[in-house]
Amino acid sequence: MGIQGMEILAVGVVLFMFMAVLKQFGVLEPMEDSSESDLELSTVRHQPEGLDQLQAQTKFTKKELQSLYRGFKNECPSGLVDEETFKMIYSQFFPQGDATTYAHFLFNAFDIDRTGSIRFEDFVIGLSVLLRGSVHEKLKWAFNLYDINKDGYITKEEMLAIMKSIYDMMGNYTYPSVREDTPFEHVEKFFQKMDRNQDGVVTIDEFMETCQKDENIMSSMQLFENVI
Amino acid sequence: MAAGVATWLPFARAAAVGWLPLAKNSMPKPPGDKKSRHDEILIVNVSGNRFQTWKNTLDRYPDTLLGSSEKEFFFNEETQEYFFDRDPEMFRHILNFYRTGKLHYPRHECIQAFDEELAFYGIIPEIIGDCCMEEYRDRKKENQERLEEDTEAEMATETPLPPDSTLRERLWRAFENPHTSTMALVFYYVTGFFIAVSVIANVVETVPCRAPKGMLKDLPCGEKFSLAFFCLDTACVMIFTFEYLMRFFAAPSRGKFMRSVMSVIDVVAIMPYYIGLVMPENEDVSGAFVTLRVFRVFRIFKFSRHSQGLRILGYTLKSCASELGFLLFSLTMAIIIFATVMFYAEKGTKDTNFTSIPASFWYTIVTMTTLGYGDMVPSSIAGKIFGSICSLSGVLVIALPVPVIVSNFSRIYHQNQRADKRRAQLKIRLARIRLAKSGTTNAFLQYKEHGGLQDQSSGNQALCIRNRSTFEHQHNHLLHCLEKTTNHEFTDEHTYNEVCMAESMDYRTSRSTSISSQQGQSTSCCSRRAKRRAIRLANSTVSVSRGSIQELDTLHVQKSIPQSRSSLNARTQDLKLNCGGDMDFTAAIISIPTPPANTPDDSLPPSPAIPGILRNSQQMGDMSSQYTQEAIKISSL
Numbered sequence: 110m111g112i113q114g115m116e117i118l119a120v121g122v123v124l125f126m127f128m129a130v131l132k133q134f135g136v137l138e139p140m141e142d143s144s145e146s147d148l149e150l151s152t153v154r155h156q157p158e159g160l161d162q163l164q165a166q167t168k169f170t171k172k173e174l175q176s177l178y179r180g181f182k183n184e185c186p187s188g189l190v191d192e193e194t195f196k197m198i199y200s201q202f203f204p205q206g207d208a209t210t211y212a213h214f215l216f217n218a219f220d221i222d223r224t225g226s227i228r229f230e231d232f233v234i235g236l237s238v239l240l241r242g243s244v245h246e247k248l249k250w251a252f253n254l255y256d257i258n259k260d261g262y263i264t265k266e267e268m269l270a271i272m273k274s275i276y277d278m279m280g281n282y283t284y285p286s287v288r289e290d291t292p293f294e295h296v297e298k299f300f301q302k303m304d305r306n307q308d309g310v311v312t313i314d315e316f317m318e319t320c321q322k323d324e325n326i327m328s329s330m331q332l333f334e335n336v337i
Numbered sequence: 338m339a340a341g342v343a344t345w346l347p348f349a350r351a352a353a354v355g356w357l358p359l360a361k362n363s364m365p366k367p368p369g370d371k372k373s374r375h376d377e378i379l380i381v382n383v384s385g386n387r388f389q390t391w392k393n394t395l396d397r398y399p400d401t402l403l404g405s406s407e408k409e410f411f412f413n414e415e416t417q418e419y420f421f422d423r424d425p426e427m428f429r430h431i432l433n434f435y436r437t438g439k440l441h442y443p444r445h446e447c448i449q450a451f452d453e454e455l456a457f458y459g460i461i462p463e464i465i466g467d468c469c470m471e472e473y474r475d476r477k478k479e480n481q482e483r484l485e486e487d488t489e490a491e492m493a494t495e496t497p498l499p500p501d502s503t504l505r506e507r508l509w510r511a512f513e514n515p516h517t518s519t520m521a522l523v524f525y526y527v528t529g530f531f532i533a534v535s536v537i538a539n540v541v542e543t544v545p546c547r548a549p550k551g552m553l554k555d556l557p558c559g560e561k562f563s564l565a566f567f568c569l570d571t572a573c574v575m576i577f578t579f580e581y582l583m584r585f586f587a588a589p590s591r592g593k594f595m596r597s598v599m600s601v602i603d604v605v606a607i608m609p610y611y612i613g614l615v616m617p618e619n620e621d622v623s624g625a626f627v628t629l630r631v632f633r634v635f636r637i638f639k640f641s642r643h644s645q646g647l648r649i650l651g652y653t654l655k656s657c658a659s660e661l662g663f664l665l666f667s668l669t670m671a672i673i674i675f676a677t678v679m680f681y682a683e684k685g686t687k688d689t690n691f692t693s694i695p696a697s698f699w700y701t702i703v704t705m706t707t708l709g710y711g712d713m714v715p716s717s718i719a720g721k722i723f724g725s726i727c728s729l730s731g732v733l734v735i736a737l738p739v740p741v742i743v744s745n746f747s748r749i750y751h752q753n754q755r756a757d758k759r760r761a762q763l764k765i766r767l768a769r770i771r772l773a774k775s776g777t778t779n780a781f782l783q784y785k786e787h788g789g790l791q792d793q794s795s796g797n798q799a800l801c802i803r804n805r806s807t808f809e810h811q812h813n814h815l816l817h818c819l820e821k822t823t824n825h826e827f828t829d830e831h832t833y834n835e836v837c838m839a840e841s842m843d844y845r846t847s848r849s850t851s852i853s854s855q856q857g858q859s860t861s862c863c864s865r866r867a868k869r870r871a872i873r874l875a876n877s878t879v880s881v882s883r884g885s886i887q888e889l890d891t892l893h894v895q896k897s898i899p900q901s902r903s904s905l906n907a908r909t910q911d912l913k914l915n916c917g918g919d920m921d922f923t924a925a926i927i928s929i930p931t932p933p934a935n936t937p938d939d940s941l942p943p944s945p946a947i948p949g950i951l952r953n954s955q956q957m958g959d960m961s962s963q964y965t966q967e968a969i970k971i972s973s974l
Contacts, residue, residue, distance in 0.1 A: 115682055119719040122726075176376050179391070180344035183436075202349045215352055232348070239351040247354055254355045275356065299359060320358055329357050329364040333350055 155188035157229040166230070167237035174233065181229055189226040192216050206280030214271060218254040244330050245317070252316050262310040263303075268296045380418035381432075386425035387418070394435050401459040403435065427454040434460065442469035448476045483756075508587035528580055529643045535573035536637050542566050574610045577603065577636075599642060606636040649753055653746040660745075664738040668705070671734055675701045675727040682720040689716070700724075705731025781827060784813045 157163065163174055185194070192213065199212040219227050219235045238250050253259070257267045272292040279287060303311045303319045320326045357364065379395065381388045381403070398404040413420045421428070427446065431454065434440040442451065442465055455462055465473050502510075511521035542559030559566055581603045588594035609629045641647040654661065676697035683691040690713040691697050700713040704727050715724045820826050 115685075115719040116717075119682070119722045123722060172376075176393070180393075184344055198345050199349060202346070215355070218355070236348065236351050239354045248358070251355050251358050272359070275359070295359070295361070316358070325360070325363045326358055329360070330354070332357075332364050332367055333354055335367065 153187065153189065155228050157188065163230065163233055167233050168241035169233065169237055177233060177236070178229060181232060189228055190232070191226045195227065203278045203280075205282065206278040208278045210274035211271075211278055214254060214257065214274060217257070218250070240334055244321075244327065247330055248317055248320050249313070252313050262312055263316070264310050265296060265300060268299060268311075269293065272296050272299075380416075381428075382413075382416070382418045382420045383423055383425040383428040384421070386428070388428065388432055390432060390435070397435060397438075398460075403431075403458060405459075407459070423457065424450070424454060427451065431455075431458050431460065434464070439466040440464045440469075441466060442473040444469075444472060448473070448480050452477075505587050506589070508583065509589060512584055512587060524580075525643070528576065529640070531573050531576045532636055532639050532643075534569065535577075536634075538566060538569050538573070539633050539636075570610060573636075574607050577607045577639075581607070599639075602635055602638045605632050606639060609633050645753065649750050650746070653742070653749050656749065657742045657745045660738045660741045664735070667734050667737075671705065671727075671730060672698055672701045675705070675723070675730075678723050679715060679720060679727070682723050683715055683717055686716050686720070690714070691720075701727060704728045706735065707732060778827065780809070781813050781816050784809075785817075 157178070160171060160174060163169075164171055167174070169177070182188070184198075190198075195216045196209045196212040199215065200208040202208070216227065217223075219231050221231055221234070235250075238246050242250070252263070255263045255267060255271050257270060269292060272295050276287050276292050276295075281287075300311070302323075303315055305315045305318070377392050378389050379392050381390065395403045395408075402408055408419050411419045411421055427443075427450070430441055430443055440460065440462075452462065462473065511518055511524075515521040515525035542562075543557050545555040546558040546561045547555060581600070584600070584603075585591065585594060594600055609632050612629060641651065676694050679700060680691050680694045680697045683689045683697075691700065697713075700715075702708075703710050703713070704724060707728060709728075715721050816827060
């Protein structure tokens with residue numbers, strides 16, 4: 110490079126710096142859009158239905174509903190629980206394992222109308238069924254939980270998914286340790302019991318029938334009544 | 338688990354119904370339910386501020402005071418509320434912790450007060466939320482540092498030496514803290530003076546004086562008056578050597594001393610002289626020796642022992658080492674870049690100064706620091722453009738780390754100022770506290786004098802005793818019990834010293850009494866004590882700060898002197914104990930701010946209404962006889 114090359118370079122440097130300064134002052138607009146996102150869901154709120162209506166829909170007393178709502182509102186001031194929060198909350202109870210998959214299934218079981226977030230009504234209605242419902246209702250709820258695609262049939266794949274998620278919650282350190290095929294065997298046993306006509310799927314009637322005949326299941330249904 | 342989790346637990350338990358049809362085994366029984374599941378509102382009354390909250394809220398944290406059954410201790414049956422006699426402002430934050438699960442640290446509160454509240458309510462400070470944790474930690478560290486600093490300084494400089502300290506220890510103490518004795522102070526000023534003289538001599542000897550007769554050009558004064566300067570230099574070096582050797586002798590850890598910065602500076606300052614003595618008068622070697630003389634300028638660093646500001650500056654530079662390092666590194670980078678660019682830019686020019694890249698370094702440094710000597714100037718256009726960029730960026734690069742260093746210096750300097758102020762105020766505070774304390778003792782002694790220890794049957798005593806509170810009565814009774822237990826009596830410093838004086842007088846004047854011979858032992862220590870009193874003025878700091886920290890916090894119960902002459906015989910042992918040690922006569926204190934209302938006038942000087950015990954030492958002559966009377970009187974109490 111001779112003198113000339115160097116001078117051209119110098120001029121180039123000066124021009125570049127000039128443009129940088131202009132850009133800084135906003136005279137030359139940069140090409141990208143300014144990001145205005147992030148305003149989406151933070152202002153979304155939900156207020157529940159009136160106390161009386163909820164009382165009619167569920168089997169809780171007014172005081173119980175009040176207490177439940179206070180706790181709910183404290184945790185979720187916006188009135189809605191989205192799936193991520195739900196997973197996080199549920200995972201805190203099972204520190205050893207990974208509860209996210211099961212929490213996902215649970216979320217879908219509570220979020221009846223598939224809105225993507227649980228409102229207080231969903232929460233309370235679900236709890237009402239679980240705690241104060243009849244055995245029939247509870248079993249129906251359990252069936253709904255296992256039926257992932259909500260088509261009325263529990264297939265082996267669905268059951269396997271549920272089983273795996275339950276075993277995931279146990280974590281790695283169990284005695285005896287969970288082997289690869291433990292969930293599979295558990296599912297086989299379940300299907301043997303439940304699937305009356307051996308057609309590979311369990312319908313709700315088969316499910317109800319089998320459970321009502323099983324004493325263990327029937328007696329343990331009363332266990333969680335006094336939780337609230 | 339956090340509060341939120343506790344709220345969701347019932348829900349998680351309910352959802353367990355989903356496992357039931359799949360369960361391999363039967364489920365265990367649920368835990369027994371507590372009696373009241375219904376939520377109720379509790380009232381918590383904190384110093385009059387009534388806070389109300391749901392019981393569930395408090396139950397979220399069962400290992401704290403409010404969450405456990407410990408709060409039942411504070412339950413007030415009549416008002417059906419929990420009453421706490423604590424700060425209501427702080428309680429607000431505590432309660433918010435229960436409500437939201439996050440503990441916040443209020444910035445305007447004192448960190449220790451906050452800690453105490455947390456400790457009371459059983460909450461560990463680690464729970465403080467991230468938003469406030471940093472502030473909390475900073476304040477706590479600052480506080481701790483300050484306290485440590487104070488105690489350290491106290492220990493190091495102002496605790497009095499034990500009487501059996503060796504010469505070495507005393508010497509070291511004198512060197513480290515020149516204010517402890519006049520000798521040390523004198524030495525301090527003398528060395529300071531000689532450092533100044535030496536530095537000035539070094540400077541002046543290079544100034545050109547008028548040439549002596551027979552020479553053409555001016556000579557530097559050093560060569561004209563070489564003998565005078567040599568003598569001066571010798572004297573200074575003598576002093577410095579002496580000082581260095583004394584310090585070396587007195588240092589508790591010689592290795593550490595030799596490695597310390599100040600001692601290295603000392604050595605470097607005096608070495609050139611000795612090397613010069615040893616060196617032969619050789620032409621080549623003395624050329625090298627002349628350059629060694631430049632090290633004499635290090636003597637100026639010896640001033641840092643004398644000036645605290647210099648020490649602070651040095652400490653600041655040390656603590657800003659990383660910023661300085663960054664500055665240096667970025668400057669070096671910039672210098673190399675710009676020197677390279679300038680060299681290649683100016684390469685084509687004829688007769689250019691920029692002969693090589695290292696030669697361009699000089700130009701770059703001069704330009705970046707905005708000096709601009711003008712000895713090297715670019716002439717091509719490219720060179721000028723890059724040169725101007727270089728000078729602009731130089732300003733920025735240098736300006737960036739400087740505020741950091743400045744703020745560091747300012748912080749350290751102010752810290753030092755505060756520390757000094759605190760130390761000065763500490764002395765005043767302690768003096769006042771002593772005053773109050775001696776008031777307490779005198780209160781008790783007055784109480785005794787006024788016959789308070791007897792049954793309060795006679796009416797005229799009511800006037801004398803004045804309006805003493807129940808607390809004082811009980812306190813005085815307690816002190817009296819102690820007296821009876823040990824068969825000694827409380828007295829105060831004056832009296833005790835007077836007793837010592839009296840005994841020493843006794844010993845010297847009348848050798849007839851058998852007592853005095855037996856007190857030969859005690860006299861020696863008493864006389865030492867007398868001497869101590871004489872130099873008390875010079876060592877005012879010693880008496881004030883003696884065990885200062887302890888004075889502020891703890892109880893000292895002195896062993897009182899024996900009262901009567903007869904018991905004096907038996908208890909010379911005790912007397913010796915009292916005299917011999919450095920034990921201070923702090924009166925028994927239970928609470929510091931006790932009755933100033935009663936005794937400010939009576940504490941010092943003591944009122945004449947109380948004969949004998951609390952007299953000042955002017956009447957020394959008839960002191961002994963008076964004392965005997967009083968001794969008998971006391972023993973009859």
